[in-house]
Amino acid sequence: MIVRKRPNAFLLLFLLRGGVIQRIWVQLVMIGLMSLAIVTAHHFFPDVVRGVNPAPFALIGIALSVFLSFRNTASYDRWWEGRKLWGLMIQTSNDFARQSVVLDRDGVLNPARQALLTQVIAFAAATVRVLRPGEKKNIGDTPLARLSPPEAILTEMTAQLGQLLRDRQIEPSESYALNRHVATLCAAQISCERLANTPLPFAYTLLLHRTAYLFCFMLPFGFADFLGWGTPLAVMLMAYTFFGLDALGAELEEPFGLMPNNLPIAAYARAVEINMRAAMGETDLPEPIRPDRYVLI
Secondary structure (H helix, E strand, O other), rough: OOOOOOOHHHHHHOOOOOOOHHHHHHHHHHHHHHHHHHHHHHHOOOOOOOOOOOOHHHHHHHHHHHHHHHHHHHHHHHHHHHHHHHHHHHHHHHHHHHHHHHEEEOEOHHHHHHHHHHHHHHHHHHHHHHHHOOOOOOOOOOOOHHHHHHHHHHHHHOOOOOOOOHHHHHHHHHHHHHHHHHHHHHHHHHHHHHHHOOOOOHHHHHHEEEHHHHHHHHHHHHHHHHHHHHHHHHHHHHHHHHHHHHHHHHHOOOOOOOHHHHHHHHHHHHHHHHHHHHHHHOOOOOOOOOOOOOOOO
């Protein structure tokens, strides 16, 4: 995720970090060269390469803009839902740490509480590994741990809470409250996996991609008579808008990836670790993950 103060209007024109120009510059160059070729052919061979009425392009452009807006709104909703789910996990982890203090006696950290909070740290880290592409997913020896490491950790936490209840170290009401937090962590983690494993219907992406390319390829024929040699610049500007929105929508569609505008779930997991270690009374806490060239991962 891009973390920086908003620069002034002049610097915004030249910023590359966090934009999509790096992903679409090849398409823009191709569109510009193709537009230049069409304008040149139209200039020297007007009877062979004819211009067309630009009016229909306005209607197509409006329809394409509406479709782009719909798709990008759906992608942003996925990004924002992922952010809310990780916020819920951080909040629930803090609630668990605060309510589990009933295990301590006379201000001394109970080893059982220390084990539970350590597992919360492991749960957050395992969730990052499951959601992030390219990370090792299957960790553990049991079938559940190989299938879903975060679920295996939560199951172990529930078993420990049950043992504490049987040993009369906690009351039934306290066990119920702590188990509710475990259930909330499980629900948030499963919802994150749903987002990661269920992309937007591929037909939307395919239709939008094809329509944007065809529109930009046909646009020089409509501008050649009116803009002349300025047609390539105008077409590249239009293509930058359409291709950029398409690329940004694809980036936000996968909120847990490693692109600059994806969610910094590793930083969220580190925040959980810091909070849990502080709750255990540790003073040598790990440093929060800092942005690298304005990008927080």
